[in-house]
Amino acid sequence: AVLPPEQVADLLALSEALAREAGDLVRQRALAKVTVTDTKSSVNDVVTAVDREVEELLRRRIAAARPQDGVLGEEEGAQAGTSGLTWVVDPIDGTVNFLYGIPSYSVSVAVVLGEPDPQHWTVVAGCVHAVSLGTTWTAGLGMGARRDGEPLRIKEAVPLGQALVSTGFGYTEERRREQAAVVARLLPQVRDIRRIGSVAIDLCLVADGRLDAHYERGLNPWDVAAGTLVVTEAGGVVQGLGGARPSQAMTVAGPAALVGELAAALEDAGAPATL
Ligand code: IPD
Ligand code: CA
Ligand code: CA
Ligand code: CA
Numbered sequence: 001a002v003l004p005p006e007q008v009a010d011l012l013a014l015s016e017a018l019a020r021e022a023g024d025l026v027r028q029r030a031l032a033k034v035t036v037t038d039t040k041s042s043v044n045d046v047v048t049a050v051d052r053e054v055e056e057l058l059r060r061r062i063a064a065a066r067p068q069d070g071v072l073g074e075e076e077g078a079q080a081g082t083s084g085l086t087w088v089v090d091p092i093d094g095t096v097n098f099l100y101g102i103p104s105y106s107v108s109v110a111v112v113l114g115e116p117d118p119q120h121w122t123v124v125a126g127c128v129h130a131v132s133l134g135t136t137w138t139a140g141l142g143m144g145a146r147r148d149g150e151p152l153r154i155k156e157a158v159p160l161g162q163a164l165v166s167t168g169f170g171y172t173e174e175r176r177r178e179q180a181a182v183v184a185r186l187l188p189q190v191r192d193i194r195r196i197g198s199v200a201i202d203l204c205l206v207a208d209g210r211l212d213a214h215y216e217r218g219l220n221p222w223d224v225a226a227g228t229l230v231v232t233e234a235g236g237v238v239q240g241l242g243g244a245r246p247s248q249a250m251t252v253a254g255p256a257a258l259v260g261e262l263a264a265a266l267e268d269a270g271a272p273a274t275l
Contacts, residue, residue, distance in 0.1 A: 002113060002122055002124070002141060003113070003124060003141070005142065005143070008124055008125060008140045008141050008142065008143060009140060009143065011085075011111045011124055011125040011140070012125035012126075012127075012138060012139075012140035012143065014065060014066070014111075014125075015109045015110060015111060015125045015126055015127040015138070015226070016109075016127040016129075016136070016138050018058055018061055018062070018089075018109045018127075019107045019108070019109040019127040019128070019129035019136070020127075020129055020136070021057070021061065022054050022057055022058055022091060022107045022109070022129070023107050023129040023131040025050075025053065025054055025057055026050060026054055026091075026092060026098070026105075026107060026131045027131050027132070029050040029053070029054075030050075030098065030101075030131075030132070034048050034050060034098065034099055035048065035099075036048060036099065037049045037052075040171070041170075041171050041172050042171045042172050042173070044096075044171045045171035045172075046095055046096065046099060047075065047095065048092075048095060048098070048099060050091075050092065050098070051074070051075050051091050051092050051095055052075050052076075052091075053091075054091035054092060054107065055073045055074070055075040055076055055089065055091040056076075057091075058071075058073065058087075058089050058091060058109065059071055059073065059076065059079075059089075062087050062089075066083070066085070066087070068081055068082050068083035068085075069081040069083050069085045069086060069087055069111070070083075070085070070086035070087070070116065071086065071087045071089065072086055072087070072088045072089070072116045072221060072222060073087075073088075073089045073090070073091065073222060074089075074090050074091065074220065074222045075091060078116070084113060084114070085111050085112070085113055085124070086111070086112050086116040087109065087110070087111050088110045088111070088112055088116050088221050088222050088225035088226075089107075089108065089109050089110070089222055090106075090107070090108040090200065090222035090223060091107060092105055092106075092107065093105060093106045093107070093108050093128075093198045093199065093200040093201070093222075093223060094106060094196075094197045094198030094200075094201065096197060097197045097198060102197065103130075103132035103133050104130070104132075104133065104196050104197050104198050104201055105130070105131065105132065105197075105198050105201075106128050106129055106130045106131065106198050106200045106201050107127075107128075107129045107131060108126070108127075108128050108129075108200040108222065108223070108225065108226045108227065109126065109127050109129075109226060110123055110124075110125065110126035110127075110225035110226035110228075110229065111123075111124050111125050111126070112124060112225055116221050116225075117221055118221060118224060118225075118228065118238075118245065118246045118247060118251070119245045119246070119247050120245075121221075121225075122141065123141065123225055123226070123228055123229040123232075124140070124141050124229075125138075125139070125140045125141065125229070126138070126139055126225060126226025126227070126228075126229045126230060127226055128200045128201065128203075128204050128226045128227055128230060130198075130201055130204075133201075135147060135148060135204075136148055137152075137204040137207065137208070137226075137227075137230045138230070139207075139226075139229040139230045139232075139233040139234075140229075140233070141229065141233070142233075143233070144233050144234075145207055145229070145230045145231075145233035145234040147204070147208055152207055152208055152209075152230075152233075152234045153209070153234055153235055154206065154207055154208075154209055154231070154234040154235045154236040154254070154255050155209030155212065155255065156255060157212075157254070157255035157256070157257035157258040157261075158212055158258065159258075159261070160189055160190060160258065160261045160262060160265060161189065161190065161191070162191050162212075163190050163191055163212035163213055163254075163258060163262070164190070164191050164192055164194065164211055164212050165186070165190045165191075165192075165193055165194070165211070165212060165213050165214070165215065165262065166193070166194040166195065166196055166202045166205070166206075166211050166213075166214045167179075167183060167193060167194075167195060167214065167215055167216050168195060168196075168197070168199050168202070168216045168219075169195070170217070170218040175217070175218055178217075178272070179217060179218075181269075181270060182217075182266060182269045182270055182271050185268070185269035185270065186265060186266065186269050189265055191212075194211065199214070199216055199219060199223045199224060199227065200223065200224075200226060200227045201227075202214040202216075202227070202253075203224065203227025203228065203230060203231050203238075203253055204227055204230050204231075206231055206236060206253050206254055207227075207230045207231045207233075207234035207236060208234070212254055212255075212258060213252065213253060213254030213255075213258050213259060213262050214251075214252070214253045214254065215250065215251065215252045215253075215262060215263075215266060216250075216251055217248075217249060217250050217251075217271065217275070218248060218275065219248060219251050220248070224238070224246070224251055227253075228246070228253070231253045231254075235255070236253060236254055236255055236256070236259075237253070237254070237255070237256045237259050238251060238252070238253045239251075239252050239253075239259055239263065240252070240263075240273075241263050241266065241267055241271065241273050242263065242267070242273070243260075243263075244273075247275070248275045249272065249273060249274050249275045250263075250266065250271060250273075252266070
């Protein structure tokens with residue numbers, strides 16, 4: 001075991017408590033009018049004051065409970081720790097949905113061992129709290145995955161032609177042109193495509209057997225940390241192309257056989273192996 005089971009259980013309990021407290025703040029702020037306060041990589045890459053306020057809350061709580069651990073969050077970047085553990089947090093995954101009042105957004109909190117990068121980390125515990133859907137997914141390394149406390153098992157692989165596949169798009173024009181070209185080649189080969197708008201929720205829906213698979217290019221560690229463990233603890237795999245580890249270049253999640261088929265189709269469709 002990477003960590004003793006009691007420690008995994010403690011970290012999992014803290015991940016869930018943090019995600020739920022952050023979720024309460026998001027829910028409260030959603031009652032008032034939410035506006036864009038800033039944009040990042042493009043005019044469509046929006047940030048609200050709530051994203052920042054929620055990340056600040058998470059950082060305060062982590063610093064108080066686990067002062068030795070590092071933190072990596074979308075809005076305020078990386079803070080090194082000394083314990084080897086890093087909290088990888090996305091205060092609101094699905095900010096555009098949050099802004100438009102579409103319920104598919106979540107708070108994602110995970111703790112990872114090693115470098116906080118999908119190519120190197122071991123995710124130890126994670127929680128995706130879909131505030132407005134009222135659904136919470138959790139996973140602990142070696143402890144399985146759960147939805148609202150009920151154990152989850154991923155659905156068996158279906159052939160690609162019968163797969164309901166979700167994806168997502170980046171914010172820059174260049175990235176979108178490239179993603180549009182790939183999705184245009186893939187769409188005729190699958191049952192249908194979904195673009196839910198919170199990759200943390202996409203991954204949990206895959207773990208939950210509601211979606212057959214998810215693929216996306218350009219994801220950051222905070223988008224995928226908690227959801228990755230929910231998928232793998234539910235019996236699925238999260239990979240890059242050609243069986244590589246997932247990276248910013250590509251993340252493909254689902255049951256192993258379908259991930260292999262989908263990754264091959266993505267390569268045929270022209271998905272680049274590097275970012
Ligand atoms: C985004 C969402 C979206 C995905 C984007 C992410 P944010 O995160 O997860 O579904 O397609 O790549 O950046 O910015 O809403 O936290
Ligand atoms: Ca964002
Ligand atoms: Ca995100
Ligand atoms: Ca975010």
